[in-house]
Amino acid sequence: MSACLVGWLSPARGAAALEVCFNYGCATRVEVVLEEDGLAEVAAVLAQALDADSERAAIARAVGMMQQLAAGQTPIAADRGGNFLDEGVTGRMDCIDHSTTTTHFLELMAGRGWLRFHRVLPIERRAPWLVLQHFSAAIEEVDGPVAVAAVPAERTVVPDYVAPMLALCECGEVLADIAPAVAAPAGLEPAPVPGHNPGARFAVDSWFVDHGEPAVVLPLAEWLNGEGPNVQ
Template sequence: MGKVFALLLALFSAAVPAQEVRVPVCFNYSCVATETVAFDAALLEQARGQLLAASDPATERAVLAAVVGRLYREAGVQTPVGADRAGNYFDQGVDGRMDCIDHSTNTTRFLKLIEARDMLRFHRVLEPARRTRFVLQHFSAVVEEVEPPVSLRPAVVVPDHVPLMLALCDCAEVLDDVPAPAPIPDSRPGERFVIDSWFVDNGEAAIVLSLADWLDGDGPNVQ
């Protein structure tokens, strides 16, 4: 009887989806402290629905920035990072404060979690980027736009006469009558963007900038 119960329990456990995903979150500047945050299935499914509703790269980046903020807000409930404020000066000395090293590390972990669960269709996650201006350094998480899946590309409408002509004659030039597929709005495969949560208070949507602009010093005026 005991063996039967154990087998049934094992089968039941295998059938039940994981209820949470655990992610390390570091803080107190340069990842001096680390605690583990548990993101439950409901939160992750909400994020999935929001991201998969995005129909173009720009929208996916905007939603991604909001989802990152939502994950930080949940992390702030479970760890001291709820005290984190934009930049480094408004929360100096506070337990849970985060500098750009903490933010770039944590945000990259969040993005990789999202990517691993197949929530991204227009981007892939890269390693954090660094910029140096004078003697100051700044780090941020980075994503790169990719070619969208075939299923998301606009369908090509083949004129009715094309298949007929191909069937009746050896006239491959008729294929020139097939229009090129319409581009996805604002699609720039290969372009890189920062998802920078250091610029905002805990729980707010991260700032999205092209990597080139960010490297040139763009971003909110916080310190």
């Protein structure tokens, strides 16, 4: 039954293909292949996160890093924050391009087990007026880590929190495969985590910034209310 732990403990390796779109409204769509070396740097940034707050900061950086990786195969390095500074330039990205591409980036991160404190949500839209719609990628904080940071294949490490979480999901057969040393002591309650807020939702909006800079991550309610850098 140890195969049940593959999604938790086995690092996903190798290049990854995903779609990047640009030229406003996803008018141009290109499949890019992000190489293993570049992705390993992204994974390393996300692996440093110790809680949901630090993971959101890492996500912001990771989105910018993945844009830079994708710029090797597309002209999106020409993109600037907002819509006016790069108007008419090939490779420009509006909020539809950004929200779509950033969501693809986030889905890759989640699919490889790099997001431990968040899940990816569908694209969000705000529309104070019909002609002023704006879109953003979005994430939601989850109740506890959902994956384990990648470790070398020759040395599998099971963190202390894995066994209690598997116990809560009634994976008894899986727990039988884990050494007794990592089992949860009887009656032990998890320590409170400052800032822990499962269910909190956040916009991950890379439209606000120039190409390759960290995305803006802010509470979704604030974003829906029009918050964010003052760009046009």
